[in-house]
Amino acid sequence: MSKQELEKVAANGLINRRHLLGLGLAGMGTIASTSLLGADAGLNLEIPGWSKQPGASASGYGSRSRFTDDMQRMAGNPNPLYPGGGASRSPLHQLQGSITPNSLHFERHHAGIPDIDPAQHKLVIHGLVRQPLVFSYEDLLRYPMVSKIYFLECSGNSGSLFGPNPADGSAQSLHGLVSGAEWTGIPLSTLLDEAGVDPEARWINAVGADAASMGRSIPLNRAMDDVMLALFQNGEPVRPGQGYPMRLFVPGCEGNISVKWLTQIKLTREPTHFRDETSKYTDTRLDRKSLQFTFPMGTKSVITSPSGQMKLERQGIYQVSGIAWSGRGSIRRIEVSADGGRTWADAMIQSHQSEKALARFSIPWEWSGGNAVLQSRATDSQGNVQPTRSSLVTEKGNISTYHFHGIQSWAVNTAGDVANVYA
Amino acid sequence: MSMLRKLLTASAASVSLAIGLSAGVQAQSLGTPVNENQLQNFDLIAQPDGSGYPEGSGTARQGKAIFERRCVACHGMNGEGTSANTRLVGGDIQSEERPIRTVGSYWPHASTLFDYVQRAMPADAPKSLTSDEVYQVIAYVLNLNGIIEDSLVLNKESLMQVEMPNKDGFIDSSQAL
Numbered sequence: 001m002s003k004q005e006l007e008k009v010a011a012n013g014l015i016n017r018r019h020l021l022g023l024g025l026a027g028m029g030t031i032a033s034t035s036l037l038g039a040d041a042g043l044n045l046e047i048p049g050w051s052k053q054p055g056a057s058a059s060g061y062g063s064r065s066r067f068t069d070d071m072q073r074m075a076g077n078p079n080p081l082y083p084g085g086g087a088s089r090s091p092l093h094q095l096q097g098s099i100t101p102n103s104l105h106f107e108r109h110h111a112g113i114p115d116i117d118p119a120q121h122k123l124v125i126h127g128l129v130r131q132p133l134v135f136s137y138e139d140l141l142r143y144p145m146v147s148k149i150y151f152l153e154c155s156g157n158s159g160s161l162f163g164p165n166p167a168d169g170s171a172q173s174l175h176g177l178v179s180g181a182e183w184t185g186i187p188l189s190t191l192l193d194e195a196g197v198d199p200e201a202r203w204i205n206a207v208g209a210d211a212a213s214m215g216r217s218i219p220l221n222r223a224m225d226d227v228m229l230a231l232f233q234n235g236e237p238v239r240p241g242q243g244y245p246m247r248l249f250v251p252g253c254e255g256n257i258s259v260k261w262l263t264q265i266k267l268t269r270e271p272t273h274f275r276d277e278t279s280k281y282t283d284t285r286l287d288r289k290s291l292q293f294t295f296p297m298g299t300k301s302v303i304t305s306p307s308g309q310m311k312l313e314r315q316g317i318y319q320v321s322g323i324a325w326s327g328r329g330s331i332r333r334i335e336v337s338a339d340g341g342r343t344w345a346d347a348m349i350q351s352h353q354s355e356k357a358l359a360r361f362s363i364p365w366e367w368s369g370g371n372a373v374l375q376s377r378a379t380d381s382q383g384n385v386q387p388t389r390s391s392l393v394t395e396k397g398n399i400s401t402y403h404f405h406g407i408q409s410w411a412v413n414t415a416g417d418v419a420n421v422y423a
Numbered sequence: 424m425s426m427l428r429k430l431l432t433a434s435a436a437s438v439s440l441a442i443g444l445s446a447g448v449q450a451q452s453l454g455t456p457v458n459e460n461q462l463q464n465f466d467l468i469a470q471p472d473g474s475g476y477p478e479g480s481g482t483a484r485q486g487k488a489i490f491e492r493r494c495v496a497c498h499g500m501n502g503e504g505t506s507a508n509t510r511l512v513g514g515d516i517q518s519e520e521r522p523i524r525t526v527g528s529y530w531p532h533a534s535t536l537f538d539y540v541q542r543a544m545p546a547d548a549p550k551s552l553t554s555d556e557v558y559q560v561i562a563y564v565l566n567l568n569g570i571i572e573d574s575l576v577l578n579k580e581s582l583m584q585v586e587m588p589n590k591d592g593f594i595d596s597s598q599a600l
Contacts, residue, residue: 080547081496081497081505081506081509081546082497082506082508082546083546083547085546110543111543111546111549124457124462124465124466125454126457126459126462126466131456132456132457132458132459132462133454133455133456133457134454134455134456134457135453135454135455136455139453139454139455140453142453143453191454194452194453194454195454205468207467207468207542211543211549212542212543212546212549213467213542213543213549213550214543215468215538215542219597219598222597264465264466264468266466266468268468268470268474270470270471270472271597272468272469272470272538273470273471273531273532273534273535273538274535274538274539275535275538275539275543278529278530278531278532278535278593279524279526279529279530279535279539282593284516284522284524288516288517288522288592289592289593289594290529290592290593290594291593291594291596292593292594292595292596292597293595293596293597294596294599295597296600328600399522
C-alpha cells in the first residue's frame with residue numbers, strides 16, 4: 001500500500017483517525033518505513049553509557065528528567081506596582097493527556113500567594129444559617145470526600161483573540177490559562193447543611209485568605225449543587241499557588257470564582273457585588289449593558305501541536321493533537337480542518353470524556369510542504385458547537401475580553417512555520 | 424481543643440441542628456459553633472444594602488492627603504492610573520471608539536469601593552487604613568469622578584445614598600445556563 005492510499009478524510013492531508021488505532025496497520029507500516037526508518041538504514045545501535053553504570057538512588061521527592069527542564073510555565077515579571085499580582089500559563093504545547101501536572105497548572109493571583117499554616121487557618125460559614133460554624137483543617141480532613149476530574153480556565157484565557165490583529169503567540173502564551181486536574185474534597189452542600197441554610201439565603205459570598213481577601217458571590221442553588229471544598233489536587237494537598245490549604249471549586253466555571261485560600265463563606269440574600277464581579281469579570285455588550293455573573297466557560301478546543309511558533313522541520317505524518325472542554329457538559333465530538341474550515345474530519349478522542357474535564361484529541365495529518373490552516377471545533381454533550389472567531393466577535397463585540405471560546409487558526413507556511421492567524 | 428471536647432461539642436451542635444437531618448449527617452458535624460460577634464474583626468463584607476459597614480466617616484477634603492500619600496504611586500496624582508488596570512477616574516462607557524471602564528464610568532455600586540479598598544488596598548499594605556481613612560479616601564475617589572461634593576461626609580448611611588452613573592448598566596446572568 002502506498003502513502004497515497006491512506007484514507008484521506010478531509011482536504012489538505014487529514015487522514016482517517018483509525019489509521020493509528022491499529023485498524024489501518026498496513027497503511028501504518030508503509031508510513032513508518034518511508035518516513036522514519038528509510039533514511040538511517042545503515043545505523044548501528046550501541047549499548048549507551050547509562051546502561052553501563054548504576055543510576056541515582058530512590059529519593060524522598062521526585063524530580064523530572066533534566067532533559068525536560070525547558071518545560072516551564074510562562075510567568076510575567078514581578079511588578080512592584082502590582083505586588084504578587086499576575087498569572088502563569090501552562091505549557092500546553094509540551095503537555096499530553098488531559099491532566100496537567102500540579103507544578104505546571106496555570107495560576108492567577110491578585111495579591112500573591114499567602115504562606116498559610118494549616119494549623120492556624122480557619123474556614124467560617126456564617127450569615128443566614130441556623131448555626132455559624134468554624135472549621136479547622138484537621139476537622140475538614142475527617143469528612144467523606146469525593147474525587148472528580150475537572151478543567152479550570154481563567155475567564156481571561158485567549159482574550160487577545162478578541163483583538164483586531166492576530167498576536168504572534170504560542171498555544172501557551174495565547175491559551176495557557178487552562179489546565180486539568182483531579183480535585184478531591186468535600187461537597188460544599190455537606191458543610192452548608194451542617195450550618196443549616198436559612199430559607200431566606202440566596203447567595204454565598206466566598207472570601208480567600210490572601211492579601212486581597214479576594215471575594216466572589218455565587219448563587220446558593222449552584223453552591224448546593226456540584227461545588228466542592230477542594231483539599232487535594234492530583235492526590236496531593238492543593239499547592240499554595242492553587243489555594244493551600246483549601247479552595248472552592250466550581251466545576252465548569254470561570255476560574256476566579258473557585259476562590260483560593262478559602263476562609264469565609266457568608267450566606268446572604270443578595271450578592272456582595274465584589275470588585276471582581278463588577279469592575280472585572282463582567283462582559284460589556286455592544287449596547288453597553290454589561291453581563292454580570294457569567295460563570296460557565298464556553299465549548300472550546302485548541303490544537304496544542306502543531307501550534308504557534310513551532311516549526312515543522314520535515315514533510316510527512318504529524319499527529320494533530322489538542323484539548324477540548326466545555327463548562328456545560330462533556331465533549332462529544334472534535335473535528336479538525338487543515339484548510340481553514342472548508343473541510344472537516346472527525347478526530348479521535350483519546351482520553352476519558354467526562355463532564356467539565358479536558359478531553360484530549362488527535363488525528364493524523366500528512367504535511368506535504370504546502371500552506372495549511374489547522375483548526376479544531378468542539379461539540380459538547382448539550383449540542384453546543386464551538387463558534388468561529390469572527391462569529392463570536394461579531395456577536396459579543398470586543399469591549400470585554402473575557403470568555404473567548406472561538407476557533408483558533410494555526411497557519412503553516414511552506415517553510416513549516418506555524419503562526420496564529422485569523423481565518 | 425481536646426479530641427473528646429471536640430466530639431462533645433460536635434454532638435451538642437448536632438442535637439441542636441437535629442431537625443430534618445438524618446443520623447448519618449449528624450455524626451459528621453465537626454464544625455465548632457461561633458457567633459457573629461466573634462467575627463466582627465474577620466468579616467469585611469460590605470453590601471449595597473448597607474450591611475457590614477464599620478462606624479467612621481470622612482470627606483474627600485480629608486481623603487486627598489491620604490490618597491497622595493498612600494495611592495498615587497500606583498494610581499497617579501489624579502487617579503489617572505499607571506496602567507489600564509489602575510485608572511480610577513474618568514472614562515466613558517458609552518464612547519464609540521474607546522469605552523473606558525473606571526469607578527466613575529462603570530461601577531454600579533459605591534459599596535464596592537468601600538468593600539474593595541478596605542479588603543485589598545493599598546496593594547502594598549492591604550488592610551492598613553483605619554475605617555475613617557477608608558471613608559475619607561473613597562470619598563476622594565468619588566469626588567475626583569465628580570460623583571460627590573468634596574464636603575460630603577461619607578459614612579455608612581450617606582454611602583448608601585451615593586448614586587453611581589452606571590448603576591443601571593448591569594444584567595444579572597447568574598441563572599443563565
